[in-house]
Amino acid sequence: MDMTLAGEKRLLKLNELEELRYDAYENSKLYKERTKRWHDQHIRNKSFKVGDKVLLFNSRLRLFPGKLKSKWSGPFTISKTTPYGSFELEANGNKFMVNDHRLKLYHCNDQIGMIECMRLDPPDPKSLS
Template structure:
């Protein structure tokens, strides 16, 4: 076999390998671009104010096997906000800073409604007036 022919063949294979590598990089770049765009479209902007009640995502509970345990603890009251997305929470006099990504709003009704109880008498089919 001629050495120059073998060298040319090897050179063509190396060029082909570089083209395949460039195509893989381009494909990877396009995939990352699409996933970044999809992720950015599905981000919900949360805005918290001082005095809001929030739940805190508890990362430590994920370590224990308990699928019925709640991963959210709280409610806590926001006592201070920072411009960088962290918040100071107040829990029974203890204050600590957390990242805003670990919080979600706590919605509750402050008013408790009245519960109406109707006694049913099996002997008397008429309801009381």
């Protein structure tokens, strides 16, 4: 086999490999842009005002580790807001500041509805004939 022919084949293979790498890089870049665009469209803006009831995410509480234990505590009432996304919460006379990333709105249903029960008895066999 001729050495010059082998060298040319080797250069062609290297160029082909470089093109494949470049295509993979471009595809990865397009995928990341598309994923970022989708993520940015699905971000919900949180807007809280004074008097709202919120739940606080408690990531540090590890007293009773368990899958079924809720990581949200509260509800707390917002007593003060700042322009930089931190809020002063109040519960039982205690006040403390938290970041809005740790809050979510508390949807409570204060009205308790009446429950009506109906008894369904099986039909009398004599009335069916």
